[in-house]
Amino acid sequence: ENTEGMYIAKEEEYTEDGAIARRIITRKAERRIIDYAFQYAKNNNKSKVTGVHKANVLKVTDGLFKEILYEVAKDYEGEIEVEDFYVDATAMYLITRPESFEVIVTTNLFGDILSDEGAGLVGGLGMIPSGNIGEDGALFEPVHGSAPDIAGQGIANPMAMLLSACMMLNYLEEYEAEESLNDAILAVLEEGETLTPDLGGNASTSKVAEAIINALN
Missing domain, CATH: 3.40.50 (Rossmann fold)
Incomplete structure (x- = not known):
């Protein structure tokens, strides 16, 4: 609440x-x-x-x-x-x-x-989406903050942000788009080769995003 x-x-x-x-x-x-x-x-x-x-x-x-x-x-x-x-x-x-x-x-x-x-x-704050859902609207965002300790290094995990987008798509009843994005994220996780350091990998934020885009396509 x-x-x-x-x-x-x-x-x-x-x-x-x-x-x-x-x-x-x-x-x-x-x-x-x-x-x-x-x-x-x-x-x-x-x-x-x-x-x-x-x-x-x-x-x-x-x-x-x-x-x-x-x-x-x-x-x-x-x-x-x-x-x-x-x-x-x-x-x-x-x-x-x-x-x-x-x-x-x-x-x-x-x-x-x-x-x-x-x-x-389940992997830390870089994996967790959130939604603030009210009676007349909603806002979706990653649980984590701005992570100043890794600012400018290009290693932040983008999955929490993208999973927040999945929650938003569900709220908007765009179920096909939600499933496609969620499946792409899951595919990259299961492959395990393009992950940011918080998940034990050495990939950059942009490389992980690129891998998810490729999985979408």
Whole structure:
């Protein structure tokens, strides 16, 4: 959920020795993202949604999140299974049994941390696309930042950007174009000969892009 939680930037120093941050959780926003998670599972042939929270400590805000999770789950009973875990347990399970997850829904801070952990399982941030999807529009971008440590070296992995384009094409219902681009990226990965250093190769950004273009053609 990308509009509230800990990332609303409501922080203040109340003395020179302390500060406070506010965490906002609303029924409207959580119902919206949780329902989206179940719809995503249904539309993509997934059988389970996992809600992630810390309701044992954050009893009011994450208690509300968990309550809404099971309210929404009733609308998909018999179609989509639901489960919930604490965020710290989820962090461990992503390492020890990642195959047990299909769709994870959570609040902003927890999702930010877990998504980067998940990236580490599949090649790093250079492989991970993202989408900010609202009711009236969407924005797609790689998860990673500007990578100043490798700026100007021509070795950034372009796959996260191209996979973000795949997500955008899916959102626009350009399914044939999405499949073609996704298959081209997969072909280059499976061949394993034209990869950037983050994936163990020595190819440049432009060489990887060129290989994907050739696979498209």
